[in-house]
Amino acid sequence: MTFRAPARDLAFALKTIGHSDLLARAYPDLDEDTVQAVLEAAAAFANNELAPLNRKGDTEGARYENGRVTAAPGFAEAYQRFVEQGWNSLSADPEHGGQGLSKALELAVFEMVHAANMAFGLCPMLTQGAIEALALHGTERQKRLVLPKLVSGEWTGTMNLTEPQAGSDLAALTTRAEPDGQGGYRLTGQKIYITWGDHDAAENICHLVLARTPDAPAGVKGISLFLTTKKMVKDDGTLGSLNDLRAGSIEHKLGIHGSPTCVMLFEGAQAELVGSLGQGLPHMFVMMNAARLQVGVQGVAIAERAFQQALKYATERKQGRTTWEADGAIYGHPDVRRTLLLMKAKIEAARGICLATGVLADLARLAETPDDRTAAKARQELLTPIAKAWSTDIGVEVASQGVQIHGGMGFMEETGAAQHYRDARIAPIYEGTNAIQAIDLIGRKVRLNGGATMRALCEDMAATAHNLADDPDLARVGERLTAGVAALERATDWLVAADNAAALTAATPYLKLAGEVVGGWILGRQALAASGSSDPWMQSKGALARLYAGQILTQASGQADAVVEADHDLERTAAAALAG
Incomplete structure (x- = not known):
């Protein structure tokens, strides 16, 4: 298409x-x-x-x-x-x-x-x-010789964390970095799931690798970050011989087949330390958090691609007797049209969350006062796990709905709808599974400061709800956003007071609630910006906000109940229930 x-x-x-x-x-x-x-x-x-x-x-x-x-x-x-x-x-x-x-x-x-x-x-x-x-x-040498090549795109970069025995638990990694006696290191070990770990599209590949030095303590405090390159980089910036690293194989995956996901073998590869010894995880988290926001954008992107294909198919495929005039196409069936519009609303909500997080990243650097920069950074960190997890869940959901709208043809590879579903499915997994994002949200972003950052966001969302209530065409959106914010505040209060086990059990329902309410806020702001316009495209913003409010925000109170009741019977009866 x-x-x-x-x-x-x-x-x-x-x-x-x-x-x-x-x-x-x-x-x-x-x-x-x-x-x-x-x-x-x-x-x-x-x-x-x-x-x-x-x-x-x-x-x-x-x-x-x-x-x-x-x-x-x-x-x-x-x-x-x-x-x-x-x-x-x-x-x-x-x-x-x-x-x-x-x-x-x-x-x-x-x-x-x-x-x-x-x-x-x-x-x-x-x-x-x-x-x-x-x-x-990076060191001065890395900034002088490597960074400009990455910025220009002449060289590409990778992130090497996972090992066969060390996925989310990076404390278990065993890749070794042994001093070479000349100020550098030699890397030995195996990494898996390395995206674009090897290819022929650029003249050099720069690998950022987590590894342990020989005297490093056990656990995450013993992990350091190293830079190694496919081709050696001389002091004058020119490229030398191949380094002692290679791709052992490429993975055979459910989707994203055009992306070579490599098993990387480091066989005494020359490397340089990045940052300080023992600070590998904090240093790597700079890259990981950037990737998490980008993965959220991927969720939006694949949803957009699946939506466009589903919409085109719905306007061409003739089937059954339709309710509304659409030349006999299935676009005239009410449920098909409702599904398409809700797909579109969720895409725009997720898009807004990701872009808002990007603006906050800019403000964290560029805002005029230290207090403004600090506040922007705190909200950016709050929204990042929501942007990653909620948006990638939307990507899978919308791609699945795209297959559904195609009907049986969606299950056939020839239409391409199945590819979007297969491609979308990785995004909730990599760069930290969505459950890990939820744990990060409740632990480091909400509970750590007693919910203050989330409550400040709720205040801003409540102000938007008040403005919506003053617009006759958007008053119901305002009412439902108000109720959604109240549900999120109730869940936040419970989360802050809960013990750790109960909070962890509620993490995923809480992130879902937060994403849905913040998404409603995004659509409400768009509807207000378009209010009064005679342009049909602008008028559609109000229609999407109303549909989302009616179909999604009305569930917020129940979602809050799911948060506060998530741990009921879980420890006591789970073993018997799961055993059948």
């Missing part, structure tokens, strides 16, 4: 979450027209260069031969054009060759990249995280 990158939706979303205000202060030359031009150029690249390769990447995939990986057909050439057009360097510091634009704008561009070709987008996505990690913790 023909894909249309949603540049107009993205521009409107950026505007309604305050991106224009941020740009006016931080980037005086980057006005709304320029933002629109950037988005339209990125949309053209996504539509014309990346989308046509998506199906071929799925059916043919990357290839592994003789210890080396070849990218899926057309991917290497598309990557070179991606780099040449400057898409890799949007938000990087100009000191390192970047364009210095906003993180939120970069996220908007990457949504279109991921929607057009999720497997392709994973390569530059991981590079962005490596850029952020080295910019903050």
Whole structure:
């Protein structure tokens, strides 16, 4: 099918979450027209260069031969054009060759990249995280020789955490980093699930690797972060011989076949320490948190791609006697139309959450006062696990609904609907499963400060609900958002007071509730921004907010009940129930 990158939706979303205000202060030359031009150029690249390769990447995939990986057909050439057009360097510091634009704008561009070709987008996505990690913790040599090449896209980056025995529990990793006597280290060990760990699309690959030195203590305090490269980097920046590392194989996956997911073997590879010994996890979390937000954007992107295909199919497929005039197409069936509109509403809600988190990342650097920067950072950290987990769950849900709208044809690979569902399914798993995101949300972001950051967000959402209530067309949205905020506040109060076991049991229901309420807030703000317009496209924003409020926010009170009652009988009866 023909894909249309949603540049107009993205521009409107950026505007309604305050991106224009941020740009006016931080980037005086980057006005709304320029933002629109950037988005339209990125949309053209996504539509014309990346989308046509998506199906071929799925059916043919990357290839592994003789210890080396070849990218899926057309991917290497598309990557070179991606780099040449400057898409890799949007938000990087100009000191390192970047364009210095906003993180939120970069996220908007990457949504279109991921929607057009999720497997392709994973390569530059991981590079962005490596850029952020080295910019903050890299040595002067790394910043001088490696960082500019990552920013330009001439080299790509990877994140090497997982081992066969050490998934989410990184304390169990065993990869060794032994001093080489010359200030460097030699890495020995095996890492698995390494996205774009090897390929032929760039001249060098920079691996950020978690490992232990010989005298390191057990547990996470013994983990350090190291940089090693596919080809050795000389002191003058030129490339030398191949390093002692290789791809042992590529994984055979449910989806994202165009993305080579590698087993990486480090066989005495020369490496450099990044940051301080024993601080590997905190240093790597810079990269991981960047990736988590990008993965949330992937969830939005794959949902958008699945929605567009489902909508096109619904307007063409003729079946049964419809209620509304639609030339006999299934789009005229009420449940099909309701499903499509709810898919669209959830996409826009998730998109807004991800972009709002990006704006907060910008404000955490650029706000005028220290207090404003601190507050922005706290809210960014609060929203990051919600953006990652809720948005990727929406990606799977919408892709599944896309298959459903296709009916039996959706279950056939020929239509392409199944690919979106298969591709979407990884996003709730990697960069920390969504259950881990929920635990992070309740532990580090809500309970740690007694719920203060969440309550401040609830105050802002309640203010929006009040404004909605004053608009006759949106009053019911305001009422339901008010009720949703009250439910979230009740759940937050319970969570802060609960013991640790009860809180952990409630973590996933709590994140779901938070995502749904914040999503309603996002749609309410969009509806207010569009209120009074005679443009049918703008008027649709109010319709989506009303549908979401009626179908989703009305469930908030029950979701809060699910939070406070999550631990009832769990410990006492689970063993017997699960044993059957």
